[in-house]
Amino acid sequence: MALTIFVGFLVLATLGAPIAFAIAISTGMGIWSQGLIPPSVIVQRMYTSLDSFALAAIPFFLLAGDLMGAGGISRRLINFANALVGHIRNGLAMVNVLTSMFFAGISGSAVADTSAIGAVLIPAMIEEGYDMDFSVVITATSSCIGPIIPPSITMIILGVTADISIGGLFLAGYVPGILIGIALMVMSYFFSGTVITSRGQFSLKQVWTTFQDSFLALIMPLIIIVGIIAGVFTPTEAGAIAAFYAFIIGCFVYRELSLEEIPKILLHTAITTAAINFCLAAASVFGWIMAIERIPQLFTSRILALSDNPTIILFLVNLLLLFTGMIMDTTPAILILAPILFPLATKVGIDQLHFGIIMAVNLCIGMCTPPYGVCLFVATSIARTNVASIVRKLIPFVLSMVAVLFLITYVPALPMFLPRLVLGSF
Numbered sequence: 001m002a003l004t005i006f007v008g009f010l011v012l013a014t015l016g017a018p019i020a021f022a023i024a025i026s027t028g029m030g031i032w033s034q035g036l037i038p039p040s041v042i043v044q045r046m047y048t049s050l051d052s053f054a055l056a057a058i059p060f061f062l063l064a065g066d067l068m069g070a071g072g073i074s075r076r077l078i079n080f081a082n083a084l085v086g087h088i089r090n091g092l093a094m095v096n097v098l099t100s101m102f103f104a105g106i107s108g109s110a111v112a113d114t115s116a117i118g119a120v121l122i123p124a125m126i127e128e129g130y131d132m133d134f135s136v137v138i139t140a141t142s143s144c145i146g147p148i149i150p151p152s153i154t155m156i157i158l159g160v161t162a163d164i165s166i167g168g169l170f171l172a173g174y175v176p177g178i179l180i181g182i183a184l185m186v187m188s189y190f191f192s193g194t195v196i197t198s199r200g201q202f203s204l205k206q207v208w209t210t211f212q213d214s215f216l217a218l219i220m221p222l223i224i225i226v227g228i229i230a231g232v233f234t235p236t237e238a239g240a241i242a243a244f245y246a247f248i249i250g251c252f253v254y255r256e257l258s259l260e261e262i263p264k265i266l267l268h269t270a271i272t273t274a275a276i277n278f279c280l281a282a283a284s285v286f287g288w289i290m291a292i293e294r295i296p297q298l299f300t301s302r303i304l305a306l307s308d309n310p311t312i313i314l315f316l317v318n319l320l321l322l323f324t325g326m327i328m329d330t331t332p333a334i335l336i337l338a339p340i341l342f343p344l345a346t347k348v349g350i351d352q353l354h355f356g357i358i359m360a361v362n363l364c365i366g367m368c369t370p371p372y373g374v375c376l377f378v379a380t381s382i383a384r385t386n387v388a389s390i391v392r393k394l395i396p397f398v399l400s401m402v403a404v405l406f407l408i409t410y411v412p413a414l415p416m417f418l419p420r421l422v423l424g425s426f
Helices: 001-014 017-035 039-050 054-070 072-087 091-107 110-128 134-142 155-160 164-191 204-229 234-251 260-291 295-306 308-325 329-349 352-368 373-381 387-410 413-422
Strands: none
Touching: 001 017, 017 260, 039 110, 039 260, 039 413, 054 072, 054 091, 054 110, 054 155, 054 204, 054 234, 054 260, 072 091, 072 110, 072 204, 072 234, 091 110, 091 134, 091 164, 091 295, 110 134, 110 373, 134 164, 134 352, 134 373, 134 387, 155 164, 155 260, 155 329, 155 352, 164 204, 164 352, 164 413, 204 234, 234 387, 260 329, 295 308, 295 329, 308 329, 308 352, 352 373, 352 387, 352 413, 373 387, 387 413
């Protein structure tokens, strides 16, 4: 059965079928080929997989990101980032990265980051004299920080799938996200292609003014993470609070979010949530079949036959995940691979939370690597160019992100610092 499912999935994915449909159809083919499982059981498994209080956080965080994006947040964050680093050589490129880091703490979505920030900064960078390909590359790569710095929809799905602390994953994401941001800024300084000189002098007054203007947006991530860690509310309740907070700030404080826009925003959130949930439901049956066929145990035994050294296993897993991220979205990749890889990590003594953040960062890097690279496609569509033309300039930036990945892989104290400091149990 497992072989039928894998072959069917690969064929459908190669033909360009949406991943959720490829998973659902290939799983259905495998089950039909055996005829041992009643259809009612399959439907029940799909329903049960979505019957989770934690998964209800996804539409709330999506809604919060959409509301804050439409409420003038992007412009304020860009102004604040510009006041901080705009005066440095190639400053607007660094503003792009820093804004993505700020926006990551609001939306939790790489695609939302690319759309909101890229629509403003890609044209601005081209107008200022930056190479168009570089402008696209720095926007796409920095947007991948979105699901790493919390809140993160990717981490919510990973936490539910692997049964690990979502709050712990949130805390573990800060250091990797910041390190990737710093790495991309350094690369922007040296590899922009065109050197753009200083855009003025650093001004504490401007920093303070723009900070005040963006303060209400900047504290939202703090409210979320402190509330979750302190036990004031769950991740799902945090999502609801974030959405309500975004509505109040956008409508009544910044007054840039009109009530006429709300139905469109709600519709977009509903469609996105439905797509994610369909993928979750389809992949849950896929994972159930894999468990019945003992695929995780077989995979673990095969890898351990090669080596039981955690260092080597982590290296091999990183290669597998980097490749997977190139051809598949983060959600189905987590749902398919987490049940297989986490038992392997447990077997060789790798901390589950540490392994979770490695997996999250790996798959987020895949969002800016072709041929899948969804952030690349969004950024290139904004700049009206194509992915093939930017691959050469993309390589050093992706390599810098991979360098950070291996750093947090083999120096676990970096991502685990905040979870151990705040939670004390990891």
